[in-house]
Amino acid sequence: MSDALADRIRDARGELTPLLEEARLARLARSEVPGADSTAVCAWNHFENIPTFFNWNNRPR
Amino acid sequence: MATVNGMRGVSRVPAYVVMQPTTLCNLDCVYCYLPLRAQDRRMPVEVARAVAADANAWAALGRFSVVWHGGEPLAAGRDHLGALMAPFDAAVEQHVQTNATLLDDAWCEFFAARGVRVSVSVDGPEDLNAERVSRAGRPAYDRIVKGIGALRRHGQSFAALCVVGDPRPGVASRLYEYFLELGCDTLGVNIEEREGVNERANAHDPDAVRAFWAELVGAWRADPRIHVRELEWSLRYLGAVLDGTSDDLLPRELDPIPTVGHDGAVVLLSPELAGFHDAVHGDFSSGNVLHAPLSSLLAEPRHTSWVPEFLAGVEACRDTCAYFGFCGGGHAANRYFEHGRFDGTQTEHCRNSKINLLDGVLDHVRRAG
Numbered sequence: 180m181s182d183a184l185a186d187r188i189r190d191a192r193g194e195l196t197p198l199l200e201e202a203r204l205a206r207l208a209r210s211e212v213p214g215a216d217s218t219a220v221c222a223w224n225h226f227e228n229i230p231t232f233f234n235w236n237n238r239p240r
Numbered sequence: 241m242a243t244v245n246g247m248r249g250v251s252r253v254p255a256y257v258v259m260q261p262t263t264l265c266n267l268d269c270v271y272c273y274l275p276l277r278a279q280d281r282r283m284p285v286e287v288a289r290a291v292a293a294d295a296n297a298w299a300a301l302g303r304f305s306v307v308w309h310g311g312e313p314l315a316a317g318r319d320h321l322g323a324l325m326a327p328f329d330a331a332v333e334q335h336v337q338t339n340a341t342l343l344d345d346a347w348c349e350f351f352a353a354r355g356v357r358v359s360v361s362v363d364g365p366e367d368l369n370a371e372r373v374s375r376a377g378r379p380a381y382d383r384i385v386k387g388i389g390a391l392r393r394h395g396q397s398f399a400a401l402c403v404v405g406d407p408r409p410g411v412a413s414r415l416y417e418y419f420l421e422l423g424c425d426t427l428g429v430n431i432e433e434r435e436g437v438n439e440r441a442n443a444h445d446p447d448a449v450r451a452f453w454a455e456l457v458g459a460w461r462a463d464p465r466i467h468v469r470e471l472e473w474s475l476r477y478l479g480a481v482l483d484g485t486s487d488d489l490l491p492r493e494l495d496p497i498p499t500v501g502h503d504g505a506v507v508l509l510s511p512e513l514a515g516f517h518d519a520v521h522g523d524f525s526s527g528n529v530l531h532a533p534l535s536s537l538l539a540e541p542r543h544t545s546w547v548p549e550f551l552a553g554v555e556a557c558r559d560t561c562a563y564f565g566f567c568g569g570g571h572a573a574n575r576y577f578e579h580g581r582f583d584g585t586q587t588e589h590c591r592n593s594k595i596n597l598l599d600g601v602l603d604h605v606r607r608a609g
Contacts, residue, residue: 188602191605191606192482194606198461198608199482201464205464208464
């Protein structure tokens with residue numbers, strides 16, 4: 180990663196932190212936890228394995 | 241630039257396989273990339289049996305999915321789709337991507353009986369859905385909504401895929417509000433791509449695209465009930481940068497994502513390449529499951545002529561793009577249909593759906609902060 184992009188992200192730490200916490204709480208509210216396998220639950224630790232087939236890279240549409 | 245790990249080569253074992261039960265689609269969406277959507281070429285059951293032989297073994301080792309994709313998979317009919325699904329063990333997850341127009345009580349019962357996970361294609365409220373049309377050019381919106389109503393009536397949870405042709409401020413909030421009302425639990429937002437038979441330009445004003453994504457973050461933040469694919473990946477990456485773990489976020493290897501066409505032909509990495517022909521690379525296929533086991537077709541991905549060129553492109557992205565750790569490299573089909581080859585780097589799709597996405601999220605927090 181370029182230093183410039185990393186710097187921009189780190190410079191936004193103060194504003195990003197509450198957003199990341201909101202996202203964490205939202206996942207809990209949606210019962211999205213690592214390893215869960217029900218419909219539309221993001222397998223958070225498995226890049227390729229997001230029902231319904233929402234792969235980020237080289238994904239079908 | 242620090243070296244980002246991951247995405248080195250192609251895994252021999254996929255996490256899922258995309259299956260084309262029929263080439264036919266009963267709609268004729270303006271931006272569709274599929275070349276054979278007016279023809280009903282159905283997958284024989286022997287193709288499904290051949291794929292299931294390996295899929296069942298992979299599912300015994302870990303999570304594995306079959307995605308029934310089209311054409312419009314429901315256009316194959318319940319009896320035939322059921323016959324195609326039958327060879328797969330219960331451990332294999334079954335997913336279907338549908339335009340929803342054929343959904344009714346009987347289909348909902350079919351899905352419930354088989355535990356099929358459903359995703360619908362809908363582009364938002366009626367005026368934003370105008371590109372989804374019948375063969376006669378008539379809007380499909382009412383039929384889509386009626387089909388989704390059947391899912392809701394049956395308590396079937398569903399995801400949604402939304403194509404956005406004109407990403408700009410004012411659109412994202414309307415879309416998110418619409419999908420909250422629609423009741424989907426997951427949303428994927430695809431900025432229209434120049435692929436396949438869709439040759440429409442996909443270059444947009446970068447400021448407008450960034451503003452679109454920034455607005456989507458704001459709308460989602462006000463009521464984050466929906467898992468929005470693009471936002472989850474952005475936030476995951478941004479969190480990893482703050483934690484100092486972003487260089488190891490990508491998977492070790494690319495998933496081969498084999499697409500098995502109606503005739504058993506296998507195309508790796510980008511389903512959008514299936515059905516096309518190139519003077520150098522032929523039909524892009526890596527073989528046919530009727531002639532060799534799928535696992536053997538995945539054993540040597542570099543033997544497929546275009547794959548080494550694509551992998552060189554991934555390495556070029558790694559070496560030159562600041563956003564590689566976020567996206568893992570441009571998709572094969574985007575490279576091919578935008579650049580005419582696989583080893584170019586940044587595409588319009590990269591700009592619309594990766595770079596301006598991440599920058600849009602950062603724009604949002606800067607403004608909100």
